[in-house]
Amino acid sequence: MKSILRCLVFLGLVSVMVSPVLATNGDNLIAIGPISRAMGGVGIAAPQDAISAVFSNPAAMSFSPYCPGSEFNFAGTLFMPHVEAKVTVGGMSISDDSHGKVYAIPAIGISVPITNTFPLWRFGLAAYGVSGLGVDYRNSDIDNPAFFDFGPMGKFPLVAADFTQLQIMKFAPTVAYQPNENLSLGLGVHINYANLDIKNGSSFNYALGVQLGAIYKFNDMVTLGATYTSPQKVDYKNVSDLDSDGTDDDLKLEQPQEAGLGLALNLIPGKLLVEGDVKWLNWQNADGYSDFDWGNQWVFAIGAQFKPIKKIALRIGYNYSKNPLKVHDNFNGAETVSVQGKMMPRYYYETFRIIGFPAIVQHHLTMGVGYEFSNKFALHAGYMHAFKESIKENGTAPDGMTPATLESGLSEDSLEFGLTLKF
Template sequence: MKKFLVTSMFCCAAMLLPCLSYATNGDNLIGVGPVSRAMGGTGIAAPQDAISATFSNPAAMNVGPYCPESQFDFASTFFAPKIDAKVTINNGTPLTADSDQKVYMVPAFGISTPINDKMRVGLAAYGVTGLGVDYRDTDIANTGAVDSTQLMILKFAPTFAYQINEKLSVGFAAHLVNSALDLDNGTSGNYGFGGQLGAIYQLTNAFSIGATYMSPINADHQNVYDLDGDGTMDDFALEAPQTLGFGVSYSPSDRFLVALDAKWLNWSDAKGYDDLDWDDQYVIAIGGQFKPTAKLILRLGYNYAENQLKEHSNFDGTTTVKIQGKSVNAYGYETLRIIGFPAISEHHITVGLGYQITETVNINLGYMHAFDSSVKSSGTMPDGTPVELESNLSEDAVDFSLAWQF
């Protein structure tokens, strides 16, 4: 049965790879699955399902509410981003357009099972990163701006956790990512490898603390875009940033849980993102859950991610800037940053619920709203004409999962 579940997970994940996600902490999801996401994306100190554990802190597989049983989770997030751009030339009437984005599904699958009373193994596959706009056939396309982009990353994470003693657990997850980038010249895909370390310490029966470190993961995309305009398609490397996270949770009883996470994402040193002048990002997430009855769980959360995309004033569009060794026109560079990759969401609220259908099957639902955020830069076009670039982004998402203990 376990072999069947693992095989099914990989097959389903492969079929869903073309689905675009739209992420919210930079170009990362705030969390995976409705349980974590409904609690603001928390999970470093007290993840409540197998997917949350492999995403947030691999050490947590030994302390989840499903222990000592095995658990299989299937989850899906449906994103509905609202993105629009505005280009104002020579202080005239702004040219505006809505990105042609619809509703996108982001899959997630996870399994956690014990080897013995101290060791557990797990495996998860989930969409973790997504970003994209489509302004083709709009007024924005007539301004020379980058008008179509798409980035998708799917992660596979085999995980191992070891309980050192009654209070301390450690874990490791190997990360294999499949990354696909399209800058309106066809999709270029590649693979990357990395890992994640985690630890959880139970201070008391009610308090737990957790820490996790995720390594950078680089993916080189070949023949993506003619960056310097010489007629030859250029390569472009994108590197998921190293990430450091800390969490604390308080659960005085099995009816009440509150969790707080803090994360640092090192975008400024990540290949590709440093070229786009992304700053380091600090994320604060808080969430709680309450069980009013034996079968019903209510969840609430908030997530704040400081906007990492720097605004530029008075850029000179008649000059060039260096991107991965290529000389790129400064105006085209700014449109790529501001119009093409507006990963700028900051404030998120989340709600959700869980219900125990049977002794071994649970269903979870969640909802996230990312409030409207904007970013702008000003300077000149290649001919010296004054121009201002602006993007706005808000998001809604609905999450669903089924959890089966066996």
């Protein structure tokens, strides 16, 4: 156990040093681990391993396939976003692709029993990269700090954010309480370690939150799950000169409160499992995201696992979440917008939203496979594709007169792998 805990800490430190990712439900990954990700991100009602139980619903640790034993998971994701931007000012178009190509995201988790008779208690612990967002247009045509020349007023850049990097690493100790064969309740404490860099050096800070969960097993075929996660706010210091007064400003970003429901149907016990999840993400009331006019998201996920033989599991899934960025057509670039008490020029406010943080993908298709080498050891692999989405706004440049158009496009691919050890 001590070696596993040391490994958790080590993987946590590695995760926060990983390059930024472009996440898929807003700035969140659709799921953690190759099993849940291969099934479209489901897991509120019947996660199939310890790491996705800790992530999706801590109460589910009591009804997972490894019960009444213990399980350790290691997982990794190779995330490949494909990001592009185009800025057109007065008929002149500047476009480029973001330089970031492949990012590694590790995750690790464990679930162990505390008691062996009712009421049952279980403990879980996981560390994983859960959220991220960013682009890198440095040393490209978009990275032009003197594009606008306003004479005595000086020269100004083409965009406000040609490099952005948001990383959030989560440590989550959890407990599950099962008073009887049908009901389980869970509690997770979320400790976020977050980093934000807007081409001004990294700003690190912490946030604390909780996750509540419940599972009710009606019978061997039907399970219902529910979960709630509190908001978690981070205050980043001196990240960017939002109001162009020559002084770097702080920025608060709050991971939103979330609520979710899940239904699992074990249609052919031991062979065919179908799960569906619905989640609500409250970006509209989250500091930072609300300032940049993100709307709330409903996430719909469905996944299936089929075992043609005991040792092999085939998985497929689909995940949909509407783009949270609102379009501000016909914006006046000469106006100002209040961002946490700082008056930000409207043109740069819009480039910050559309070019710097294009969290716009909506449709995800996933698949994967697992193989049990023994009752104690299994390997898993998966693939996700997020179909390309684009966003476009029309308005004016900082002078309020010259026509300007802002465009971003994003698609994503990822490869997942993981191993399971039962003991």
